[in-house]
Amino acid sequence: MRNVFILHSSMKYSEVNKVETYEGFCVKCRKKVTIKDAKVVTLKNNRKAVKGVCPHCGTTVYRFLGKA
Numbered sequence: 079m080r081n082v083f084i085l086h087s088s089m090k091y092s093e094v095n096k097v098e099t100y101e102g103f104c105v106k107c108r109k110k111v112t113i114k115d116a117k118v119v120t121l122k123n124n125r126k127a128v129k130g131v132c133p134h135c136g137t138t139v140y141r142f143l144g145k146a
């Protein structure tokens with residue numbers, strides 16, 4: 079007996095959480111954290127970064143964005 083499963087490439091599961099999350103490196107926790115209250119900011123040198131706080135210790139965490 080054979081069971082054949084056909085997987086459709088169009089199959090999608092809906093994402094419940096659509097809030098954009100960014101990960102950054104917290105220097106205090108010394109690990110990657112999910113940035114809380116993340117905001118995209120533009121720096122003086124015209125580069126963009128995400129600024130927020132570490133959910134564990136409250137330290138300001140920056141995450142530089144590669145593409146402008």
Ligand SMILES: [Zn+2]
Binds near residue numbers: 104107108111137
């Ligand atoms: Zn931290």
